[in-house]
Amino acid sequence: MKSKTTEKFMKVILWISGIITLLILVTILMYIISRGLSKISIGFLTQLPRRMGMEGGIYPAIVGTFYFVIVTILMAAPVGIATAVYLTEYSGQNIWVKVIRFGNDMLSAVPSIVFGLFGFALFVVKLKPITGGWSILSGALTGMLMILPTIIRSSEEAIKAVPQEYKEASLALGASNEQTITSIIIPTAMPGIITGVILGIGRVIGETAAFLLTLGGSVLIPSSIFSPARTLAMHIYLTAMEVGALDMAFGTASVLIITILILNLVTHMVLNRYSRVSSR
Amino acid sequence: MRKILFLFAALSISAVIMIGIFVFIEGYPIFIKVGLLNFIFGQKWSPSEGLYGILPMIIGTFSTTLGALILSVPLSVFTAIFLVDYAPKKVERLINPAIELLAGIPSVIYGLFGMTMIVPIIREFQKSYFGNGTSQMQSGYSILAAAIILSIMISPTIISVTRDALKSVEHELKAGSLALGATKWQTTWHIVLPTAKSGIIAGIVLGMGRAIGETMAVIMVAGNTVGFPESIFSPVRSLTGNIAIEMAYAAAGDHTQALFGTGIVLFILIMFINGFALRIFGKGVKAK
Amino acid sequence: MLRQHVKLILIMVLTFTILMLTVGCGNSNTKSQGQDNNSLGQEPELSGSIQIAGSTSVQPLSEELAMDFMSKYSNVKINVAGGGSGAGIKAAQDGTCDIGGSSRELKPEEKSVKEIVIAKDGIAVVVNPANPISDLTIKQIKSVFSGDVTNWKNLGGSDAPITVVIREDGSGTRGAFEEIVLGKDSKFTNKAIIQNSTGAVRTTVASTPDAIGFISLGALNDEVKALQVGGIEASKENVLNNSYKVARPFIYMTKEEPTGLIKLFIDFVLSAEGQKIVERDFIPVR
Numbered sequence: 104m105k106s107k108t109t110e111k112f113m114k115v116i117l118w119i120s121g122i123i124t125l126l127i128l129v130t131i132l133m134y135i136i137s138r139g140l141s142k143i144s145i146g147f148l149t150q151l152p153r154r155m156g157m158e159g160g161i162y163p164a165i166v167g168t169f170y171f172v173i174v175t176i177l178m179a180a181p182v183g184i185a186t187a188v189y190l191t192e193y194s195g196q197n198i199w200v201k202v203i204r205f206g207n208d209m210l211s212a213v214p215s216i217v218f219g220l221f222g223f224a225l226f227v228v229k230l231k232p233i234t235g236g237w238s239i240l241s242g243a244l245t246g247m248l249m250i251l252p253t254i255i256r257s258s259e260e261a262i263k264a265v266p267q268e269y270k271e272a273s274l275a276l277g278a279s280n281e282q283t284i285t286s287i288i289i290p291t292a293m294p295g296i297i298t299g300v301i302l303g304i305g306r307v308i309g310e311t312a313a314f315l316l317t318l319g320g321s322v323l324i325p326s327s328i329f330s331p332a333r334t335l336a337m338h339i340y341l342t343a344m345e346v347g348a349l350d351m352a353f354g355t356a357s358v359l360i361i362t363i364l365i366l367n368l369v370t371h372m373v374l375n376r377y378s379r380v381s382s383r
Numbered sequence: 384m385r386k387i388l389f390l391f392a393a394l395s396i397s398a399v400i401m402i403g404i405f406v407f408i409e410g411y412p413i414f415i416k417v418g419l420l421n422f423i424f425g426q427k428w429s430p431s432e433g434l435y436g437i438l439p440m441i442i443g444t445f446s447t448t449l450g451a452l453i454l455s456v457p458l459s460v461f462t463a464i465f466l467v468d469y470a471p472k473k474v475e476r477l478i479n480p481a482i483e484l485l486a487g488i489p490s491v492i493y494g495l496f497g498m499t500m501i502v503p504i505i506r507e508f509q510k511s512y513f514g515n516g517t518s519q520m521q522s523g524y525s526i527l528a529a530a531i532i533l534s535i536m537i538s539p540t541i542i543s544v545t546r547d548a549l550k551s552v553e554h555e556l557k558a559g560s561l562a563l564g565a566t567k568w569q570t571t572w573h574i575v576l577p578t579a580k581s582g583i584i585a586g587i588v589l590g591m592g593r594a595i596g597e598t599m600a601v602i603m604v605a606g607n608t609v610g611f612p613e614s615i616f617s618p619v620r621s622l623t624g625n626i627a628i629e630m631a632y633a634a635a636g637d638h639t640q641a642l643f644g645t646g647i648v649l650f651i652l653i654m655f656i657n658g659f660a661l662r663i664f665g666k667g668v669k670a671k
Numbered sequence: 672m673l674r675q676h677v678k679l680i681l682i683m684v685l686t687f688t689i690l691m692l693t694v695g696c697g698n699s700n701t702k703s704q705g706q707d708n709n710s711l712g713q714e715p716e717l718s719g720s721i722q723i724a725g726s727t728s729v730q731p732l733s734e735e736l737a738m739d740f741m742s743k744y745s746n747v748k749i750n751v752a753g754g755g756s757g758a759g760i761k762a763a764q765d766g767t768c769d770i771g772g773s774s775r776e777l778k779p780e781e782k783s784v785k786e787i788v789i790a791k792d793g794i795a796v797v798v799n800p801a802n803p804i805s806d807l808t809i810k811q812i813k814s815v816f817s818g819d820v821t822n823w824k825n826l827g828g829s830d831a832p833i834t835v836v837i838r839e840d841g842s843g844t845r846g847a848f849e850e851i852v853l854g855k856d857s858k859f860t861n862k863a864i865i866q867n868s869t870g871a872v873r874t875t876v877a878s879t880p881d882a883i884g885f886i887s888l889g890a891l892n893d894e895v896k897a898l899q900v901g902g903i904e905a906s907k908e909n910v911l912n913n914s915y916k917v918a919r920p921f922i923y924m925t926k927e928e929p930t931g932l933i934k935l936f937i938d939f940v941l942s943a944e945g946q947k948i949v950e951r952d953f954i955p956v957r
């Protein structure tokens with residue numbers, strides 16, 4: 104009898120837990136968007152901020168985010184994919200695989216502010232002649248290290264999921280190992296790799312602490328990778344905290360949240376197509 | 384080809400080492416100047432007086448992290464159990480993306496939410512239940528506020544790692560228990576949870592690492608005081624917050640070195656914790 | 672299907688790379704042009720670039736000034752980065768940026784650079800608008816911020832504990848406030864809430880009924896109430912005529928005596944036109 108009551112009781116508790124988790128998300132999203140949505144307009148998206156971001160729009164932050172994400176991904180994606188190929192196709196089981204995996208796990212655990220300190224000390228200060236000090240390049244080099252583990256992990260899984268027969272068929276037809284990788288394995292694993300890249304984009308878009316120390320935070324539109332810039336997330340922090348313009352912060356936060364919702368949707372679409380393709 | 388790929392692959396491990404070395408080079412002079420023990424166990428942080436003790440920040444980090452774990456672990460583990468064994472497919476399909484999204488929300492947005500929503504609620508709560516005491520700590524910016532926000536932020540990590548651990552429990556084990564007449568919950572409690580124990584602990588430790596490493600959300604809600612906390616309503620400063628708050632204005636020299644020194648302590652702490660998580664989880668841990 | 676996908680992405684990547692390269696080249700061209708122009712001292716077709724870094728309090732002002740300057744001379748590019756007063760001073764000393772910004776007085780050991788005060792900023796002591804108190808003496812303010820007085824009733828207010836909100840160690844506002852109000856013999860209470868920007872202090876005071884804090888005069892709005900200090904109102908006029916004592920300078924620093932484009936920009940900042948921009952949020956020096 105007692106076990107039955109417990110069973111029922113626990114069932115209720117578990118349902119409640121699940122629902123609370125869902126509710127937390129809904130509350131946060133609704134709260135931010137309800138306070139920020141009224142702020143969003145064409146002008147808000149296309150104008151320059153005036154008076155330290157208290158008035159005007161967020162155009163430079165949008166351009167800055169876009170520019171910055173592209174540069175970071177252009178640097179991180181090739182390295183990440185190459186690493187994944189090495190780990191899955193070339194390495195066998197030598198000691199390096201263990202070391203690299205360990206390094207990867209550790210890198211994904213480093214707190215963002217420590218990335219910031221490192222990026223500041225190395226890219227902003229030491230390599231100033233090359234990176235231009237606080238700049239998109241310095242930020243992107245820091246950001247690249249932050250998202251490498253994510254891209255490596257997703258790409259690795261995607262490559263592992265490529266059916267063995269594909270490789271064997273390709274090799275049997277006389278293709279070299281390299282040819283097999285570039286024309287069979289990577290294209291087949293592409294959706295998984297793209298998912299990893301999108302996850303990486305999400306992390307870059309959302310990160311603030313590391314980039315406050317490396318990206319410079321200028322509200323002016325960046326003209327090259329050597330100019331400082333600010334991302335939307337930095338703009339939220341700087342408007343909310345630096346100038347105390349909460350309404351602008353909420354408006355920017357809504358734009359950011361909508362961007363992230365769209366990114367998530369895209370990831371799912373890519374993944375869905377992936378599962379359909381691979382089940383065929 | 385192989386060699387070129389290896390060069391790329393070696394970047395992640397060399398990055399970790401470089402980060403360690405660089406932060407260490409920039410920060411270690413402060414250890415020599417004030418002494419390592421004085422730095423870690425020093426009770427007063429006042430750069431303008433040349434006092435660099437980070438014990439209040441260590442306590443700040445641990446109190447907020449502990450609070451976050453207390454709030455988050457039961458909810459997250461229960462949610463994971465719910466998802467694996469109890470939730471109908473439809474509900475599962477609703478909650479899984481929700482967890483992904485929770486993990487994807489930027490920390491500044493959590494901070495903004497905490498600052499404008501959680502902090503006032505705590506302040507009103509404290510006012511109405513504890514009255515106008517003599518305590519000066521009634522602003523709502525507190526350990527509690529940081530713990531609540533962190534508990535939300537780390538729940539996706541704990542849920543997803545726990546969920547994977549629970550899923551990897553062999554089906555025969557559950558079926559056997561159920562066949563012997565145990566109820567579903569008894570099976571979960573006596574069979575599934577103990578079997579998945581190491582995975583769950585790894586998830587919790589990873590969540591803990593995330594709470595310790597979080598910066599922006601914490602500085603927006605924790606109050607950032609440099610004194611020792613008196614209660615969960617006291618403001619505190621975390622190790623990460625110490626760096627983020629003061630880095631912008633620190634004059635080059637001792638002050639900057641002390642902030643890098645804080646970074647060293649943080650780096651070692653996180654490496655230790657994650658090394659531990661990897662160990663108990665064995666190979667192939669997925670930190671997400 | 673998938674093949675197309677890959678091609679598409681490759682094309683995208685390629686386009687962006689080319690885009691990036693052209694933009695990058697464009698920049699370096701203007702840079703070299705600018706140097707030529709500077710050395711030749713050609714006036715009419717002004718072009719080139721200036722790097723400004725430093726104090727995050729000065730940064731927004733620099734950006735406003737830069738925007739106006741760039742709309743006047745469309746071939747000039749000014750980059751404004753943050754980093755903090757300390758970093759700004761260091762960058763100006765090394766010459767790694769053209770102009771460093773500081774929002775605190777330079778320490779004696781930092782005086783190796785050329786400094787130009789471009790604006791002044793008063794520091795207002797603020798409380799929540801609901802607070803009945805509107806005037807405190809410097810001595811009373813000192814006792815509150817040092818933690819000797821912890822309840823509003825000791826200052827003639829209601830019976831409520833005081834929540835002290837201050838800036839982080841190293842901040843120019845804090846440094847100036849500490850020097851002027853606390854003096855050498857006392858320190859900030861360690862029970863104070865610490866925020867690392869003027870906006871955050873204001874938001875905290877605005878939302879916390881029993882809070883007191885200090886913010887830049889330019890950041891004052893109706894969310895908070897500025898206290899009179901010893902009967903003197905915190906206003907631009909009173910800072911200018913030196914009757915309101917709690918104020919600090921905004922400083923531009925250069926490694927050497929400014930020349931060429933940099934001099935032109937600093938002259939613009941100090942001109943009537945530039946000081947008009949300063950006046951929107953801060954106190955002009957000319």
